Amino acid sequence: MSGSSSIKVHHIVRCLSGHYGEIAWWPGDTDEVMIGAILTQQTRWENVEHALRELKRRGLNTMLSLYSADSHEIEEAIRCTGFFRIKTQRLKSLATYMMKSHGSVDKMRQVPTEALRAGLLGVKGIGEETADSILCFGFLRDSFVIDAYTERIVRCSGVNDKRQELKSLFERVLPRDQKAYRQTHAHMVEYAKEFCGKKRCSECILVNLKG
DNA sequence: GACCAGGTCCTTG
DNA sequence: CAAGGACATGGT
Numbered sequence: 001m002s003g004s005s006s007i008k009v010h011h012i013v014r015c016l017s018g019h020y021g022e023i024a025w026w027p028g029d030t031d032e033v034m035i036g037a038i039l040t041q042q043t044r045w046e047n048v049e050h051a052l053r054e055l056k057r058r059g060l061n062t063m064l065s066l067y068s069a070d071s072h073e074i075e076e077a078i079r080c081t082g083f084f085r086i087k088t089q090r091l092k093s094l095a096t097y098m099m100k101s102h103g104s105v106d107k108m109r110q111v112p113t114e115a116l117r118a119g120l121l122g123v124k125g126i127g128e129e130t131a132d133s134i135l136c137f138g139f140l141r142d143s144f145v146i147d148a149y150t151e152r153i154v155r156c157s158g159v160n161d162k163r164q165e166l167k168s169l170f171e172r173v174l175p176r177d178q179k180a181y182r183q184t185h186a187h188m189v190e191y192a193k194e195f196c197g198k199k200r201c202s203e204c205i206l207v208n209l210k211g
Numbered sequence: 212g213a214c215c216a217g218g219t220c221c222t223t224g
Numbered sequence: 225c226a227a228g229g230a231c232a233t234g235g236t
Contacts, residue, residue, distance in 0.1 A: 041218040082233040
C-alpha cells in the first residue's frame with residue numbers, strides 16, 4: 001500500500017515490458033471479447049478459441065444472436081471449455097443485460113467506464129476479473145485486469161495486497177495509456193505461464209528477468 | 212489416475 | 225471476512 005509496493009510493481013512492469021516487448025493479445029471485436037471473457041473463466045485459452053470458432057460457425061458469435069439462441073445449441077458449441085451449462089447461462093445473462101439495459105453493444109460504448117463496470121458486475125456470473133477484461137479489451141477502457149497470475153507474480157516480490165488493492169495500485173503505477181493496460185496484462189499471463197508453475201514459484205521475476 | 216486451467220457463486224464457521 | 229465445494233472438459 002505504500003511506496004514500496006508501487007516501486008516493486010513498477011519494476012515488474014518494466015521488466016516484463018522489456019523482456020516481451022509488444023505482443024498480440026486478445027484479438028476480436030467487442031462481442032467476441034465479451035463472449036471469450038466468460039468462456040475463459042478457469043479454462044485454457046486454446047479451448048476458448050475452439051469454442052469461439054464453433055459459435056461463429058453457427059452464427060452465434062454476437063450478443064444479439066446469443067440473446068435469442070437456443071441454449072442447447074450454445075451448450076454444444078462451448079462444451080470444450082468446461083462448465084458449459086453454467087457458462088451458457090452466463091452468456092445468456094450478459095446478452096440479456098446488453099439488450100434490456102442498453103439495446104445494443106454500440107450503445108454500451110457511450111456508457112462511462114464506472115457505470116458500465118457496475119452494470120457488468122450486476123450480471124450473475126460476471127465478477128471483477130471478467131468485468132475488467134471486457135472493459136479493458138472489449139471497450140478499450142482504462143480498467144486494469146487482476147487475475148490469479150498477476151496476484152501470484154507480485155506476491156513473489158512480497159506484495160501481498162488483495163485484488164482490489166492491486167487493481168488501484170497498478171492503475172496508479174501504469175501510464176495513462178490504454179494500450180499499456182492491455183500489454184501489461186498480457187505480459188503477466190505470458191510470464192506466469194512460463195515461470196510460475198504452481199509447485200515452485202520460488203524463482204521469482206527478479207531472478208528470471210534481472211531488472 | 213491425479214492435478215490444473217486467464218473465475219464466480221453459494222454456503223459455513 | 226476466510227475457506228471450501230460445485231461447476232466440467234481437456235491437456236500433461
